[in-house]
Amino acid sequence: MVTVIDTAAGFPSATAIKNAGHTGIIAYVSPSRPGTNFAGKPITRAVADSYRAGGVDIAVVWQLGKPGDPQTPSDWTTGYAGGRRMAKQALANARAAGMPGWCPIYFAVDEDITLDQWNATASQYFKGCCDEIGQAWVGIYGHSRVVEWAVEDGVVDPRWLWVTRAWSDDDGRGYAALYQRVIDTPSNPGPTVGGITVDVNDVYRPDWGQWSIDRTPGAAPTPEPPVTGGVAPRFEAISRIGQASQPRTKTPINWLIHTEQGGGQNPSEDAERLARYCNNTANGVSYHYSLRAGKLVQMVPLDRASWSVLDANAYTVNLCFAGSYAEWTREQWIANCRDDIRIAAYIAVRDCKALGIPTTVIAPPYNRGSGISDHRYVTRALGIGTHTDVGGPMQAPWSGFPWDLFESDIRSFLAPVPNLIDAEAARAAAWIGKRLAPVGAVGETIIRKDGREIGRFVPYENAHIYWRTGATSAIAIPHADPQIPGSGLFETWGADYRYEQGPLGFPKVAHSVVTNGAVQTFEDGQLFRKNGTPRGWRVHGRILDAYAAHGYEQGPLGWPIGDERAVDGTDNREQQFERGRLVWSPTGVTVDLAKGA
Structure with missing residues (x-):
């Protein structure tokens, strides 16, 4: 896991940051509030230049006020006017420190505010920020719910979401760019870097707002990391989340492609045009994605059902090639959408791994099952509706879609699972000890449920490493330390909570050693174990x-x-x-x- 630090206590040197295993820092561009003097506020040009010269990435955050301070209260309480005023100063300070154009600034909500507080005041603060520096460059730091509210209200750019562990329902995986996993507090100090206590943040996206990335309009977009072994195609990911969706009532088991049967006059605008049409709920149709000319627009979150395939909506993920037609010949598909087909294959593999859907391609003439297919599969194999897109090698009506190329692209993005377990072992090499199973896939224990593989694990001397099918990382769970009685998270997770089959599920975040004990986040809750006690407990x-x-x-x-x-x-x-x-x-x-x- 790539990590970056943040701290108001000072500026560790670039060498200290890199020696501690971190790649960057999120620095403050806000000054110290009256009556205080934080050594890490604000970042100066000299400090920023030393970081860039030392190969340390920089992003910036604004946080001036403090909850309960009568003179300088929390920033969000200042409403629209405060948002404009603070965003203007934040941008000026960031530019003075050397921030190039087209970089975001995070604005902090550093307390457990409610939805009513968000709606009444905090949302107006962020609207002010957007009106001052542009919504595309406004990010947010806060608990998982306030981050989601900001996205729903369109007052931040969905690329710049920074979730803190404090007060959160989840760790932001799947939607956030950053997760503040280790928080420095007076009662539970964080680690030190160069003698300065810091918070530690996990980086989920290759672009988390760092100054080293060129986002100038027209510049080549930063590609997402490869799903596994294949080279990720270049595409522009655009978020246009709307209201044309419904709650899921079933687990997704199929990932489907569609044609639009319209448009095509301006391919470079087709994906966003289709998204605008779908986001009008009166039209009664939507997809999770529209795709054309290298632009991938998401309009429905994966945890909700789109309006694409009638009764099959509940258990499908749906992508539409905007401006496309089922009547196209193979030559037309290749001429119009060859690169888009590869992008669709990449997204299919990424989503299927995240959701636990098999990456099996169900091509015509179709066998009923779970995997990747098209709208005609729903008609022919499931008996739902009458649509025949996208077409492909089969009897009439259409036979043009190049299923062989699509399946070849999907195979190119697949690779064995052991890489993730090995990567976690390398991250934890300082303490995890020797591997106690043969190297490679043969040494991995496969976990199954209802006949399907749901994960794998490998035992080591001082931990077990678990990987959840579809997850982007494996996680180590530490055994008891012989020198610290009653210290094992793994023992209580297994003996008291039935491992991954129990109420906690799989591990989601690396464990944290805290004063007199340890804590680890799982899929449904956190496990706390105090040293010297006979077991730990889920909260x-x-x-x-x-x-x-x-x-x-x-x-x-x-x-x-x-x-x-x-x-x-x-x-x-x-x-x-x-x-x-x-x-x-x-x-x-x-x-x-x-x-x-």
């Missing part, structure tokens, strides 16, 4: 949100000492901690420091 959902707001294990509640449980005679649920309890009810979560163990 999840809204109780986890409230626990985070009170400083996790370092706050007044202390460590969890039991699982969440029902409160007799009510709809409520509670969880006990060392010095109190959290009680969930339909109206929210309350803290009771008088009912601890």
Whole structure:
């Protein structure tokens, strides 16, 4: 995992940052608020030049105010006028430090605000930022929900999303550019780099706003990383998320391609034209993606169903070649869309791996199953509707789509799974110990559920590494340290929570060693284990949100000492901690420091 740091405590040298294993820094362009003097605010031209000369990437963030400060309150509370004023100063300070054109600035929401607070005030603050420097260059830092609200309201660019672990429902994987995994607090200091305490952020995208990337209009876009072994095609990814979708009621099992049966007069504009049409809910049609001339426009998130294939919407992902026709001959497909076909293959492999859909191509004459196919598959194999696109080698009506090229492109992006497990082992080489299974795929234990492979693992001396089918990384779970009794996250995950088959699911984020214990994030919750205790405990959902707001294990509640449980005679649920309890009810979560163990 590529990581970058952020800190207001100072400016570690480029050498110190690189020696600590990080590739960059997110620096502040805001000054210290009145009455304070942070050594890391704001970044200067001299510091920025030293980073660039030392090969360290830079992105920037603005955060001036602080929650509860009567003189300089949180930035978002200043509304539209404050957003314009602060964005103007942020841009001026960034330019003075040497930021080139076409770079974003993140604006921070560093507290657990509610949807009502967002709608009433914070959204207006970000609108002011957009009106001052342009929506394409406004990013956001905050918990996962405030980031999602900002995208839904169109007041940030979806490329520049930075999710913090604090107060979040998830780790931002799949939509964010950055995830602040390690947070420096007075009660739980972060690691030091060059003698300066820092926060640590996982980088999910190759472009996270760093100054070293040329985003000048017309410049070649930065390609996404290869799905596996193949070389990623160049394309422009555009987000135009609209409202023409519905909740999923089933797990996706098919990834489908479509023709538009219209357009084609201006290929360079077809993808966005089709997206605009679909985002008008009155038209009653949408796709997850439209694609043409190297432009991939996403209009529906993958966790929602598009309006593409009638009763099959619930379990499909759908991409439409904008301006295309099922009547095209093979020669027309190749002449008009050869590069787009390869891009579609790349996106199909990427999505299928992320969603656990087999990458099997179901081409005409079709066998019913789970995999990659087209709209005609839904008609012929599933008996739903009458559409016959995209066509291909089969009897009339159409026989032009080059399935052989599409399948060849898909194969080029597939590679064995062990690379991800080996990559995690290399990242954890300092502590993980020797591999206890043969090298290569033969040494991996395959995990199956309902007859399907859902993941793999490999044991090492000091950890097990698990990989979830479709995930972009494998994660190590540490064993107990013989020198620290009761310290094993792996032991409690397995013995008490039935490994990946239990309520926690697979690991999502590398573990963190904290004061007197360890913590790790899984698919449904976080696992906390205090050193010297017989086991650890899961905290999840809204109780986890409230626990985070009170400083996790370092706050007044202390460590969890039991699982969440029902409160007799009510709809409520509670969880006990060392010095109190959290009680969930339909109206929210309350803290009771008088009912601890």
